[in-house]
Amino acid sequence: DTGVSQNPRHKITKRGQNVTFRCDPISEHNRLYWYRQTLGQGPEFLTYFQNEAQLEKSRLLSDRFSAERPKGSFSTLEIQRTEQGDSAMYLCASSGYKFSSGNTIYFGEGSWLTVV
Amino acid sequence: GESVGLHLPTLSVQEGDNSIINCAYSNSASDYFIWYKQESGKGPQFIIDIRSNMDKRQGQRVTVLLNKTVKHLSLQIAATQPGDSAVYFCAETGNTPLVFGKGTRLSVIA
Numbered sequence: 001d002t003g004v005s006q007n008p009r010h011k012i013t014k015r016g017q018n019v020t021f022r023c024d025p026i027s028e029h030n031r032l033y034w035y036r037q038t039l040g041q042g043p044e045f046l047t048y049f050q051n052e053a054q055l056e057k058s059r060l061l062s063d064r065f066s067a068e069r070p071k072g073s074f075s076t077l078e079i080q081r082t083e084q085g086d087s088a089m090y091l092c093a094s095s096g097y098k099f100s101s102g103n104t105i106y107f108g109e110g111s112w113l114t115v116v
Numbered sequence: 117g118e119s120v121g122l123h124l125p126t127l128s129v130q131e132g133d134n135s136i137i138n139c140a141y142s143n144s145a146s147d148y149f150i151w152y153k154q155e156s157g158k159g160p161q162f163i164i165d166i167r168s169n170m171d172k173r174q175g176q177r178v179t180v181l182l183n184k185t186v187k188h189l190s191l192q193i194a195a196t197q198p199g200d201s202a203v204y205f206c207a208e209t210g211n212t213p214l215v216f217g218k219g220t221r222l223s224v225i226a
Contacts, residue, residue, distance in 0.1 A: 105214055
């Protein structure tokens with residue numbers, strides 16, 4: 001088990017283009033989370049899945065953002081018509097089936113997005 | 117967690133000294149807390165966690181203290197080393213996804 005894997009690690013795109021990030025969680029973790037982090041700030045919650053079901057979405061997740069987890073394993077986060085304000089690090093994390101009860105949440109190394 | 121500003125609080129400690137990083141959490145319903153270490157350009161790395169039915173938990177060179185009365189969490193690092201230099205975040209959860217507090221930048225002076 002190599003931990004949470006994210007790719008690409010870095011992406012530079014022109015404003016208006018679409019980008020997609022992929023996350024492979026720790027195997028057997030059925031919860032998967034997406035967070036966004038900008039410089040000097042803590043990670044902010046975007047959305048999470050339990051198996052293939054998307055259970056919660058933050059209001060930060062505008063309609064240009066869509067996340068999927070079709071088979072309950074890997075997940076993708078797509079940003080359409082990127083804007084400069086989308087520049088951030090997009091973090092994926094995974095855990096067992098409950099928020100609390102000691103189900104540790106492990107993060108990947110993040111995918112850096114720069115919109116020029 | 118608290119609202120986050122652009123400038124992180126900074127703690128500078130001498131190598132070999134003990135470090136104490138504090139965090140105030142916001143949700144009294146939170147029952148699970150995690151400390152993460154984040155190095156530049158990397159994702160948050162799990163350090164230690166604690167459930168709300170405990171007030172202290174020890175790991176290797178790290179101790180987390182929880183005071184539910186005042187909603188305060190602290191991370192103690194013993195014999196701080198240069199490799200401990202990073203930004204440290206506390207995070208809370210209960211019936212909501214993990215919420216991160218304001219980070220603290222730890223700088224270790226060799």
